[in-house]
Amino acid sequence: xxxxxxSPKYLFRKEGQNVTLSCEQNLNxxxxxxxxxxxxxxxxxxxxxxxxxxxxxxxxxEGYSVSREKKESFPLTVTSAQKNPTAFYLCASSPxxxxxxxxxxxxxxxxxxxxxxx
Amino acid sequence: xxxxxxxxxxxxxxxxxxxxxxxHSTISGNEYVYWYRQIHSQGPQYIIHGLKNNETxxxxxxxxxxDRKSSTLILPHATLRDTAVYYCxxxxxxxxxxxxxxxxxxxxxx
Numbered sequence: 001x002x003x004x005x006x007s008p009k010y011l012f013r014k015e016g017q018n019v020t021l022s023c024e025q026n027l028n029x030x031x032x033x034x035x036x037x038x039x040x041x042x043x044x045x046x047x048x049x050x051x052x053x054x055x056x057x058x059x060x061x062e063g064y065s066v067s068r069e070k071k072e073s074f075p076l077t078v079t080s081a082q083k084n085p086t087a088f089y090l091c092a093s094s095p096x097x098x099x100x101x102x103x104x105x106x107x108x109x110x111x112x113x114x115x116x117x118x
Numbered sequence: 119x120x121x122x123x124x125x126x127x128x129x130x131x132x133x134x135x136x137x138x139x140x141x142h143s144t145i146s147g148n149e150y151v152y153w154y155r156q157i158h159s160q161g162p163q164y165i166i167h168g169l170k171n172n173e174t175x176x177x178x179x180x181x182x183x184x185d186r187k188s189s190t191l192i193l194p195h196a197t198l199r200d201t202a203v204y205y206c207x208x209x210x211x212x213x214x215x216x217x218x219x220x221x222x223x224x225x226x227x228x
Binding site: 088 | 152159160161162163164167205216217218219220221
């Protein structure tokens with residue numbers, strides 16, 4: 001089945017520890033995204049990547065880092081510098097540069113990872 | 119970047135049409151209107167999008183006013199499973215980013 005997978009679904013970490021959230025897609029999409037969602041809030045963009053080996057900061061990139069070494073993978077590291085890391089993290093992908101009709105570039109979302117820092 | 123305004127919440131009776139409004143008065147000529155929904159603790163799900171013509175698919179209809187300053191998402195026969203947060207989004211020109219506001223909480227009641 002084609003889709004986006006995020007693991008684990010629930011993650012607990014102690015304060016001060018770095019933690020890496022996994023995101024994998026087998027849709028052959030060029031673009032991938034990381035969003036954060038807090039209770040009762042909309043999604044906020046952390047980082048996005050249009051193509052392998054390239055990524056851009058979103059609106060709330062401080063305290064996070066990413067890498068895009070492979071097209072299908074876009075891991076997110078929540079560092080100890082992130083002041084309020086407890087949140088629901090969503091990964092998404094879209095055809096991006098591969099889209100023949102640019103406007104039909106909907107994003108497909110993974111199931112999310114709920115991170116709790118104790 | 120164009121922003122959207124949606125009501126905080128709405129209720130709808132099961133089996134009735136749910137009409138979710140969205141204002142996007144600063145939308146530019148080549149920006150599309152997208153609708154997503156998010157059921158509790160799941161990832162957002164794409165519903166429909168449009169530029170200026172009304173659109174319909176198996177999930178919903180999208181009505182965009184002639185001046186494009188507002189739109190309405192219509193779920194023709196709402197079910198309890200349609201209870202979710204519905205996001206109206208105007209797509210940014212730069213990159214493929216989508217900016218999500220707070221959305222509308224739709225509660226479908228039996």
